[in-house]
Amino acid sequence: MAIKYFAAAAALLLAMGASHAEKADSYKKTEIEYDTADLDDVKQIQTLRGNVVLTRGTLKMxxxxxxxxxxxxxxQYVTLTGAPGKPATFRQKRDGAGDQWVEGEAERIDYDGHIELxxxxxxxxxxxxEGSRPSDEVAGEFISYxxxxEYFSVRNTVTGDSKPGAGRGTMVIQPSSKRVPPEGAVQPEAGK
Known part of the structure; x- marks a missing residue:
């Protein structure tokens, strides 16, 4: 069962394509909006609360x-914490042809600006x-991206370990947009 799960995860990684996150984002300034802030200049720690929006180039958290x-x-290193019923989110443009994006959500997100993890x-x-149309998706208790x-690692516990019986991940892989459906086939509606 675990082997099938990891084989499916590997297939998703291949399906996610060869493009990378927007390289220019690494050299952009970071802008942060918030309701309240506590800043410790000695320790270089900023604690921000209330509708926090962090933007660096195309990266938005x-x-x-x-x-x-x-x-x-x-x-910079950022730990984002969602509110009950409202997860923390990120979105970033990917390098490559077309309007490609990657986005994610979780109760907590850690971002390492040094290695862009x-x-x-x-x-x-x-x-x-692809634009605003969802393509492939992966879900689990822990994802490292x-x-x-453009490498994903999915585990079934929030600690990043995989444990038998701890839960299962899910994956949705859309058919290749390069394939032409047979004549007379019903086309899916946009966004479905």
Whole structure:
């Protein structure tokens, strides 16, 4: 059962394509909107609450609360925490042809600005979009997403471990848009 799950996850990773997160985002300034903030300049910790929106180039993260830290080299690390019933989210344009995006949600999201790694904890989902049309999607209790390599790792516990019987992930892989349906086949409605 676990082998089938990981084989399906590998298939999704291949289906997600070879394009990467927008490379130019790494060199953009970070803008943060919030309702309240507590800033500790000595420890380089900013705690932001209330409708937090963090934007860096095409990367946009939203949450009820965010803790932003910065290391001595200037790299930023962000922990976003959702509110009950409202998960933390992120969205980022992908390099490559067309209007391609990746977006995700979870109860908690950790973002490592140094290596551009996103970790999603508890009720995690990541989906690829072509314009506004959802394409492929993966869900699990923990997802690690390396935006530089377009590499996903999905586990069945919020700790990032996989344990027998702890739960199962799900995946949706859309048919290739390059295939032409047979003549007379019913076309699905947009967004379905």
């Amino acid at each position: 939203k949450s009820a609360m965010a803790v932003v830290t910065q290391d001595a080299e200037g790299y 996103v970790k999603l904890f508890s009720k995690a989902k990541i989906r690829r979009l 390396d935006s530089r390599k």
